[in-house]
Amino acid sequence: MTLTEDMWIAAGTLLCAYVLIFSEVLHRTSAGIIGAVVMVGVGTYYGFYSQEAAMAAIDGNTLMLLLAMMLLVAMLRPTGGFEYIGIRLAKFAGGDPRWLLFYLCIAVSVFSMFLDNVTTVLIFAPLTVLITRMLRLNPVPFLMAEAMLSNIGGASTLVGDPPNIMIGSASGLDFTSFISNLMPMILPAWIATFLLILFMFRHELQSAHGAGHGVDLDETKAITDKAGLIRISLVLAIVILLFFVHHHLQLFPAYVAWIGLALALLLIQPDPELLFPDVIWSVLLFFTALFIIVGGVEASGLLEFIGHLLADGAGDPGTLLWTALVLMWVAALLSALVDNIPFTVAMIPIIAALEGQGINTEVLWWALALGVGLGGNATHIGATANIICIVEAKNSQHPDANITPMQWMRIGFPVLFVSLTMASGLFILLFESFS
């Protein structure tokens, strides 16, 4: 198999599109749409792509799953449930900064496993600032820990972060497979990260002078719609339960989410005009554009070509492990520097092509999920949750709460190294069970 003109053209178009996306000259969604239009136009002109193929390249399962989960969170958020839990946990910590850190991070991580972690952090971050300011604590350790541990928590389930949703959709790996294979690596990485943050912020996590200040927040006023909270919580419980068994019931994860959405709309009957604007359409359109762009590259045959190049290493069980580890670390380092979504979208067809050659790709899927999931912690731009925390830290008006990019990396790179090393070690130990 050799490189053809179509492959070069597709690669060039992909490169230009990705440069435009990463350069941030335009909003990434605008850049993605432009790239998609160019890819379809160029591909149609040279004959390797078409509008029909572009439509077929769009992963509806991923988009519909994301859409449904966004709407479910949009119905949950106004009920005040998140705030109630946050305040209760804060009071339970009894003013001890370390226990407060632990409880808040657990909450954010668990929510991030099942709900969009950006929204979870968006809700918890200002509340965290309020709680820590009340306790005369620097909010920075709490905000950074929440961002990093929500990224890690979200990497453990099929629905926890967008890359996993895409990987699950492409690979056919079900919700239970994600948890059972990733959790044994994610949980120790989570613990190690938490302990590392506890150590690195040991001075900031001392109880403040004049401790005894309580968290003077009234959690009973947090819940603004008790009936709505009960209903949406019930719906989410059903959705999560169905996620665990969706494979046995032969239900797509997206359909499961839509079942939940339908139930929620029936039980809560929100005003659609108020609800639908809460969908982050820029994210959905960005993903759509990426699918079209990468679909063009796939149609040119380039990804199959790359798959053939990798087949030797991936096909030999002796080198498959090292191929997976290289993929994990490359994915992590790239995710630290740039958006992990375009990398994931590009890698998926390559790994899928390997599967078509009879190679056991499950190992590679887990490596990709771990790499893109853990890599975002290294830099302030590695994940959207990180940026949210930096903004909230600045708005906290605490004198020591301005997080510079260098300050983030001083914590982020050790976190990345420790969590990825931990995950890699366990990956090696568990390799036989994957393959």
Next chain:
Amino acid sequence: MELTNLIIPTATARPGMSVEEVFRECVRVDVPGIPFQEKDGTITGKASIRYVLKETFIPDFMVKHAHLLGDEIRHLDIKENQLSEILSLDIDSFVLEKMAVVNSSTPIAKALATMEGLDTTYLFVIDDGVYKGIVSTMAIARTMLTQA
């Protein structure tokens, strides 16, 4: 009821003026804010009491969760030693570009609609670039009572 009868003449905020001077003018004429006038005479924004207080005393995290706050938050409360510090600041850093502007022949209904659309209770009356004064919902209510 004509708009011209409701106008409250005020001074304007100027570059380098202190927050204290702006507050004194607002309190003197009982208005929530006054226009900001550049050296060349153009009105380019407004100096609002509400905005100054928000930016200096009320961080976003408190606003978002105001309904949850208890009463034992003394250490987050306004400190007396902050007051003189805030009043001595230049008003320039608190100027808002978004402002409601009409001319003196504008119907009252349009003035009210403009205020509603911009979520404000007062607007500035400017005729051919010349600032005339402020019209507020309070002035409208006061006039309604006297004319009823």
